[in-house]
Amino acid sequence: MSEQPIQLSAGRLPETVIDTYEENAVVALSEALSAPEGERKALVARVAAMWPRYLDAWVALGQLSTETIERYAYFRVGYHRGLDTLRASGWKGSGYVRWIHESNRGFLRALLGLARSAQAIGETDEAERCAEFLGQLDPSGVPETE
Template sequence: MAEEQNTDLTAEIEEQDYGVRLPPDPAIRKLAKRGRDEFMAVVKENPSSTLCWALLAEGSLLSNTDAADVAAYAYARTGRDLGLEQLREAGWDGEGPVDWGYLPNQGVFRCLHALAMAAERLGFGDESDDADTLLRELSDEAWRALRGDDVPSDRAVDVEVDEGEFDHQE
């Protein structure tokens, strides 16, 4: 009798090691559920969400003004610093890959990309290069996707978040 094959691709993906993974980010579900009208409320409720900081930075970069570029730089640096701290707490020791396909990690990557762009616009070429280099070291796949050289992976893994455990923040 033939062995039964596992056809659950999600389980197969989750079993593979693509690098460090952050804990679930409750802001992801809140943003999806509550939408643009409540964006700033979600940001205020989730100040440690790197995705929130990335979205703030990316939105500022779209404005294409000097003041918005300064704001983007500040948002992206905040998100980068939070993200690197969270990665260390998750077991990252400063080397090795971080999983681009894991949704809660994507805020860190997006903050690094936004920081590289904002720093470049502000004339901080060395800092722009450093952010771009760190992004590539963490995940070449993320670096290519965010630069537009590649499309995001179809192996993105979302996680369930029990919103009840975060109700104290609302």
């Protein structure tokens, strides 16, 4: 259960902040992403296998994949693992999950990657739902750096 309280204000939606990830997972992913290009994806896959709830690892696998359907699959796993993580953090199915919080970015990147890869495989309705959901989670929009 999250140590972070859900932010409530009169008349406003709650805001959820995902707890920060285990430091060992963060270090392992950083090291995997720093490995030579030919080894990188396999090392990131090991990180995802060791810490399957670490959303950034699923996002990295999606970003490292060259096959569109593989990217879609990794982002979809990250998105669904992220929904579980959000619920464990107190999210009740509505409210803000903003980009300004580093710990939320794994989920938001998974959702963004899912939107883009769904569009790439012709799943336009799914891509639109994902884009709409991103806008609801953070009305300030996706940062330009993403």
